[in-house]
Amino acid sequence: MEPLLSSAALAAAAFAAGVLNAIAGGGTFLTFPALVWAGVPPIAANATSALAVCPGYLGSALGFRAELAALPRALLAREVGLSALGGVAGALLLLVTPAKVFAGVVPWLLLFATVLFALGPRLARWAGGGHGTGLARWRLPALLAVAVYGGYFNGGLGILLMALYLLVGEQRLHTVNALKNLNSFVLSVVSVAAFTLGGAIVWRQALLMAVFATLGGFAGARLARRLPVAWVRAIVIVTGLTMSALFFARSA
Template identity: 50%
Template sequence: MDIIILIIAAFGAGALNTVAGGGTFLTLPALIFIGIPPVAANATSAVAVFPGYAGGALGFLPEMRSFDRSLLLRLTLVTLAGGLVGSLLLMVSSDAAFSVIVPFLLLAATLVFLWGERIRGWAAATTHGVAPYGNIALFAVAVYGGYFNGGLGIVLLALFALWGMTDLHRMNGLKSGLSFALSGISVMAFAVAGLVEWNAAIVMMLAATAGGYAGAPLARHIPMRTLRFIIATIGFGMSAIFFFHAF
């Protein structure tokens, strides 16, 4: 039964990440539900969705190559540093402390998902005085991504808009490349620390990959408003459940 739950959750997460995002709303609760401690569940969830970032980065290689190599290298190094710090913060968090933080993170990620377009619009309109390609803001976002991955892509796109970027294809390319780098350093750190439940992770990686492939035709036929409603319902529902158990 545990394996069935993980397969269903990971398949759904792969599909959601392909069409809109929000896969963490399924993978993390499923891992905790089957009895994996919260910190280990979060680390295992990060490993489970890692193949999706690899595929996205490969798909956006032309857009990433349009950036200056020295700039791309600097942004990647900043992202790696922030992701490592966030991963280390997760490692030193107790399960009890993380259980209290999780509902707030899930709720925040749900709100960011719902308001993502408006956040990016606001960011694009307030670029004056914001340093382009700044290190500090990217480092902070990467720390969040290393600690908890939910909503990372939307936050990165909003940051790029603040930097003055307007080409969504280049923004998505940079987002995919940096997300892949951040996820990679997090997976390595969690693996070295022994936080990953590999049996669950491998099952979920395979199911998430299949779900990501299946998500492409779904994206063409399901209205975005319907998808947003489904993901928001899952996000708010999971947040309520975790709030109930934490408090």
């Protein structure tokens, strides 16, 4: 792909991903495939995509400062520590995964994330219906497992975190969102740091996409007031299924 065309495609994908993440999530379904189609190897594409969407998590977390301040400091410290640990573990697992193995796993990861995104509202309703009262003791181990997944592959991370907190009995939706955003930011930062040390990030593409993903996030915040979320969710699901099918075809 020509450098100018490649840069334009990556910028457009990152901007659209920022918009999607601000409205309904699912931006990884655009950033990761765009990088692969631009010629970036899958592992490096995954690491670069993680950096590209990382700034958006900070803005989202800052938007819930009041909810985070109301939580016990000891709880926040434990959860932030586990998110960091899991993010590093997932990133290191990615770095030691043979490129051929990861390329074979990618279609399944994309499909899993798409199905998770599609079932997100149902999972939230089910988890919020009192099903999590006996699962509180699994809060920290489950958070660690989700953080490992997030460090390894970012797709569907927010939905997993929201479902986790609702399942373990957290009833306040704003608090669930606050914890989701904070832990997503922490595990993304440490995983990106690990990717950086491992030399997995393609910096020119990463910085370009981070800028446009951030701009897309600002635009998405405005569009969120105008577009029906159901439409956006449908676009994300169709995109995820299409990308999954394309990657299955590539690996065949």
